[in-house]
Amino acid sequence: MIAVQAEPFEAAVLLADFSARAAGAGAIASFIGLVRGENDGALVSGLELDHHPRLTERTIEAIAADAAARFDLIDVAIVHRHGALAPGEAIVFVAAAAPHRRAAFDAVDYVMDRLKTEAPFWKREQRSDGAHWLEARDSDHADRRRWEAEPR
Amino acid sequence: MRILFFGRLGDLAPAGPVPPGVRDTGALRAWLGRDRPELLDASIRIAVNDEMVLGNRALDEGDEVAFLPPMSGG
Numbered sequence: 531m532i533a534v535q536a537e538p539f540e541a542a543v544l545l546a547d548f549s550a551r552a553a554g555a556g557a558i559a560s561f562i563g564l565v566r567g568e569n570d571g572a573l574v575s576g577l578e579l580d581h582h583p584r585l586t587e588r589t590i591e592a593i594a595a596d597a598a599a600r601f602d603l604i605d606v607a608i609v610h611r612h613g614a615l616a617p618g619e620a621i622v623f624v625a626a627a628a629p630h631r632r633a634a635f636d637a638v639d640y641v642m643d644r645l646k647t648e649a650p651f652w653k654r655e656q657r658s659d660g661a662h663w664l665e666a667r668d669s670d671h672a673d674r675r676r677w678e679a680e681p682r
Numbered sequence: 683m684r685i686l687f688f689g690r691l692g693d694l695a696p697a698g699p700v701p702p703g704v705r706d707t708g709a710l711r712a713w714l715g716r717d718r719p720e721l722l723d724a725s726i727r728i729a730v731n732d733e734m735v736l737g738n739r740a741l742d743e744g745d746e747v748a749f750l751p752p753m754s755g756g
Contacts, residue, residue, distance in 0.1 A: 563756055580688055580689050580692065582686075582729065582732075582748055582750065584732040585729055585732045585734075585748070588732060602699075610755065610756075621756070622756050624756070642756055645755045645756040646753075646756040647753065648753065648755075649753060649755035649756070650729075650750055650755070651753055651754060651756075652686065652689030652690065652751065652753060652754055653752055653754045653755075654689075654690075663690040663751075663754075664753070664754040666752055678753060
């Protein structure tokens with residue numbers, strides 16, 4: 531399941547559907563990213579996510595395929611919002627189904643590190659101190675580099 | 683040629699008609715960068731027809747060229 535959508539999603543429903551379809555899995559790990567209510571000491575009133583539609587879809591498909599191959603997954607799901615979001619809303623849902631837990635945990639971590647640094651999304655926060663475009667932090671790039679060594 | 687600016691680059695002035703001498707991504711970046719120095723920064727990446735471009739790439743009239751600042755997904 532790969533989707534890039536403006537509509538809100540219900541993570542619990544996505545996870546239930548994903549679990550029902552992951553026949554033969556011994557482990558499912560999932561992650562939900564949420565819009566922050568504050569950043570750098572300022573209150574966040576909303577988030578706008580710009581994206582490059584076709585490139586985004588293509589990039590996410592490639593990340594999902596890489597994760598599936600690298601961690602020998604039974605299935606992987608990535609759902610990402612774009613457009614206007616409010617604090618507390620879910621931005622991204624990632625789930626991985628594998629025979630054993632380590633692969634499922636690692637796959638979700640891997641997908642998030644790549645989404646942060648490679649998926650063509652751009653966040654603009656509306657804060658109490660004005661509008662701010664966000665960029666991946668150094669720590670996000672350091673996280674991404676953890677996966678550059680040979681797969682397990 | 684269609685030229686798109688994403689993220690914070692969306693606030694830049696839209697590109698006018700590309701002069702005939704501009705035939706690759708390097709020349710396009712240099713031409714646009716004269717009025718928009720933000721585009722000259724090495725962190726700004728380019729995609730042509732939905733494919734990321736590394737280095738320089740030849741351009742045709744019908745190409746869509748996207749300028750992409752560092753990303754912030756997830």
